[in-house]
Amino acid sequence: MKRVAIIDYGMGNLVSVVNAVNALGVEALVADSPADLGRASHIVLPGVGAFADAMRNLGDRGWIPALEEAALGQGKPFLGICLGMQLLAATGMEHGEHKGLGWIKGRVERLVPQGEGLRVPHVGWNAVHPVPGAGDGLFHGLADGEDFYFVHSYAFVPEDPAHCAAVCDHGGLFCAAVASGRVFGTQFHPEKSQRAGWRVLANFLG
Amino acid sequence: MLKNRLIPVLLLKDGLLVRSEGFSYHQIIGDxxxxxxxxxxxNVDELLYIDISRGDVYDQRRDDTLHGTLATPLDILDAVSRCCFMPLTWGGRIVSVADMRRFISRGADKITINSAAFRTPELIGQGAAMFGSQAIVVSIDAKRVGNGYGVFLDGGRTEAGADPADWAAEAERLGAGEIFLQSIDRDGTGEGYDLDLIARVAQATSIPVIACGGVGDFSDYAEGIRAGASAVAAANIWHFKELADSLGKKALLRAGVAVRPGRT
Incomplete structure (x- = not known):
């Protein structure tokens, strides 16, 4: 039985993720304590906010070892959304240098778009190009260049390009999705990307 | 390539959606x-939902709705977020970081602050530190004053004594992620955007500017983008014109503006 734990660590809008998962006919469990992970088959780490606050909140609430055990130890499929994806990195550069979860080696750096009229935050709908052969089916059934909704100022730069599952262009290519084994991250918001986003969530939920 | 956004604005007053004219006349639209x-x-690009109520009574004035009575803004947000699978910005009655948290945790992706941001500018930075700049949209209501423009607070009733371009630049410096710019003069007129206002504010900032106020025809949208807006918004036209999203998108595409095609 599929049951998605949506991690509540005091960062942002969980309701949208819950509603999208429910709309796919899958049970969503808002997990406010690490003990809840035992009842879940899949884990989603959402989040809007600042990198350092998010890591501190995860740490204070005892999430870090619990998530490592569930995702890396037991291999439960894990999806980080937006800030949740960025936290997978080893290092975040938002307001100073901060340590991330480090599950996927890389750094989170501020977007510096090259080109006239390109603004930061990168807000809105932009075409996502899945990297052929990467992503373990996360973009299955979706055309190259489907639009997804982004709202962010920082982006994940993986150390190993093989971890980049999709790219997007905003005055230069940045990594729009990462994958390493059953650990996934999307910089865009699948829960707010309507049909294309639901497809990504459905692929993740397998 | 990042698409320009076309954004409907829904105005909530005392529990019902309304149409606005000059920020002073409000006609009830309904549920x-x-x-x-x-x-x-x-599949619209995004939704801005702004509560312009001045009192505390939220009443749908009927008891036969399927959703029951929604008696507070948070009740309404709960119900909205259950049927809104697009990015949602919520505005109105947000005067503290605790308020921001309340609305974001109940389903808003971004919040917008207007008079509170002007009177308590540190709210912008506190919100950005907590939720990220991308979640903090500063709304600016502007009106022609002499040869320039002035910022107005309290739903257009109080002149702030500031220039909208200067205030937008300051809001960006403080940590705002976007500017939602409304022309009070054009509100409800259908005469098109105040392009001079949009150009001034867009030139003063490097964050996205969402233009609003005055759209009467779908061809007005492209003018707003050309003036420097990253996104074009409107309220009334979404209530009164057929296929407001797909025809609006078509008009933008015809004018050479990159948008997601609409769905009929």
């Missing part, structure tokens, strides 16, 4: 949810 459902089914 706070059914427009949200329609817009979500159309």
């Amino acid at each position: 706070p949810l059914h427009e949200v459902r329609r817009l979500s089914e159309w």
Whole structure:
């Protein structure tokens, strides 16, 4: 039985993720304590906010070892959304240098778009190009260049390009999705990307 | 390539959606949810939902709705977020970081602050530190004053004594992620955007500017983008014109503006 734990660590809008998962006919469990992970088959780490606050909140609430055990130890499929994806990195550069979860080696750096009229935050709908052969089916059934909704100022730069599952262009290519084994991250918001986003969530939920 | 956004604005007053003219005349449109459902089914780019109520009574004035009575803004947000599968910005009655948290945790992706941001500018930075700049949209209501423009607070009733371009630049410096710029003069007139206002504010900032106020024809949208807006918004036209999303998108595409095509 599929049951998605949506991690509540005091960062942002969980309701949208819950509603999208429910709309796919899958049970969503808002997990406010690490003990809840035992009842879940899949884990989603959402989040809007600042990198350092998010890591501190995860740490204070005892999430870090619990998530490592569930995702890396037991291999439960894990999806980080937006800030949740960025936290997978080893290092975040938002307001100073901060340590991330480090599950996927890389750094989170501020977007510096090259080109006239390109603004930061990168807000809105932009075409996502899945990297052929990467992503373990996360973009299955979706055309190259489907639009997804982004709202962010920082982006994940993986150390190993093989971890980049999709790219997007905003005055230069940045990594729009990462994958390493059953650990996934999307910089865009699948829960707010309507049909294309639901497809990504459905692929993740397998 | 990042697409320009076309954004419907829904105005909530005392529990019902309204149409606004000059920020002073409000005509009831109706139920706070059914427009949200329609817009979500159309796959619109984003939704701005702004509570302009001045009192504390939220009443749908009927007891036969399927959603029951929604007696507070948070009740309405709960119901909206259940049928809104597009990015949602919520505005109105947000005067503290605790308020921001309340609305974001109940389903808003971004919040917008207007008079509170002007009177308590540190709210912008506190919100950005907590939720990220991308979640903090500063709304600016502007009106022609002499040869320039002035910022107005309290739903257009109080002149702030500031220039909208200067205030937008300051809001960006403090940590705002976007500017939602409304022309009070053009509100409800259908005469098109105040392009001079948009150009001044867009030139003064490097964050996205969402233009609003005055759209009467779908061809007005492209003018707003050309003047420097990253996104074009409107309220009334979404209530009164057929296929407001797909025809609006078509007009933008015809004018050479990159947008997601609409769905009929």
